[in-house]
Amino acid sequence: MYELKSLGFNNFFSEQIQATPYEIGRVATSANGIYKLLSSKGEFLSQVSGKFRHLAEKSRDFPCVGDWVLFEPLIGEPKGVIHSVLTRNSLLSRHVAGEKNEEQLMAANVDTVFLVNALNQDFNLRRMERYLMQVYESGASPVFVLTKRDLCSNLEEKVQAVEEIALGVPIIPVDALHNDGVEAIQALIKEGQTVSLLGSSGVGKSTLVNRLIGKETQKTQDIREEDAKGRHTTTHRELFLLEKGGVIIDTPGMRELQLWSGEEAASETFKDIETLADQCKFRDCHHEQEPGCAIKIAIENGELSSERYKSYVKLQREAKFLALKDKYGTHRASRIQGQAFRKQNG
Structure with missing residues (x-):
């Protein structure tokens, strides 16, 4: 059982709902047309209705992680049928890899995006500009989180470089492995707010998620010594509730980011x-x-x-x-x- 308010439900979404026989749920995971919904009645593995599928014209018509939906629980089993998706207040998406003109949805209804970048040899300002552009396009607010500060010998110089490309954007250097600086990130996550982590493969997102959640929910791997690049660990998008309040959506690391528009x-x-x-x-x-x-x-x-x-x-x-x-x-x-x-x- 979940309190909708603790999941991020607010007036923006409640004002969209008139009298309805359906339950309200939030998408926690999405895979192969199966959506895990969190609701006041518990968790439900759900699919969209036949009418929904027939009327959907493009990828953004379907639910994604972070979406609020109206669904019908099935009697006697923890499954449901999704009938509609509430209007989003933000949407993180990108162009699918390759030549297809197709949008890939990443996370919906996110208030703040933590742009996670490593302070080691993988530090790349041009990549950061690309990620920042994506966040502005989504409608969410950006925060730069610079990980692996223990591996950085010129921290002030790199922070200043990020300040120059991200005017007015908060910048937080951390060493998540040793829990250094994580409190500053936690202070930005309030009850009922949704945050998402975005970054390249192996920059330390999974370690950071584990620190914020307070337990080892995401697998982590060491960085490669030869090029200081981390190994990709997160394989799917997932929504987690934080014990101290707030919701976090982790996303897989990306080798490349093709913009969708902007x-x-x-x-x-x-x-x-x-x-x-x-x-x-x-x-x-x-x-x-x-x-x-x-x-x-x-x-x-x-x-x-x-x-x-x-x-x-x-x-x-x-x-x-x-x-x-x-x-x-x-x-x-x-x-x-x-x-x-x-x-x-x-």
């Missing part, structure tokens, strides 16, 4: 560059050879790194391509973007 998210992630662009002498400045280009001046003065600007250009191009692909398809989108590139570069 021109607006790119603007949010690179506010500093967009502010500089507004100061250029010419409104249609391409930031290449034009006189009075504020971005060129900032790079020359050392106020902006050329690597960060290149990352901005790359992610902007990727976001625009995704928007074109969604509208016209891959082939035509490639042609349109190619024509624009050639026109811009003479």
Whole structure:
């Protein structure tokens, strides 16, 4: 039995429900069309109804971990039938690997995303920008968690580097293995709030989840000595309740992150560059050879790194391509973007 409030149920969701014969549940796991639901009546392994499946048109129409659903318990057994998904207040998703124009749902109704990155040799600012862009696109709030601080000899330098790419975003260095800094993360998780962990494979997410939950629920493995990369351990998305209040959703580590959409998210992630662009002498400045280009001046003065600007250009191009692909398809989108590139570069 679970209290809906402790699972994260609030006015945003209750206002969507009129009189209904169904129960309210939250998706804790999802695999092969089977959803484990947590509810005030207990846990139920459920499937969507035939009508639901018939009306669903795309992947985001189906439930994912973190979703609130209305379901019908079956008599005499801990199973149920899902009839509808409540409107989400946030959604973490990405483009599936490969050429298919398909969205992969990761977690729904998340308030805060802990972007977990290691402070060892795997430290990568460009990857962090990509993850940050994904969080802004989801509607959740980001927090950077920098793990393996015990393996870092230049902590202040790396924290400052993250501050420069994530203006105003909280940054928490931790050594989860020895429980150092975990209290600062716990302080950000309140009763009824949902947090999710996002990061590459082997950055220490499973160790951190175990510390937050207070028991070994996720398997962990040591990092490889030859390249300081961790081994992937989490194999599926799962929702856990924390003893001190709050809900946490762990997600498998990713080898790559292909964005699903996000021109607006790119603007949010690179506010500093967009502010500089507004100061250029010419409104249609391409930031290449034009006189009075504020971005060129900032790079020359050392106020902006050329690597960060290149990352901005790359992610902007990727976001625009995704928007074109969604509208016209891959082939035509490639042609349109190619024509624009050639026109811009003479």
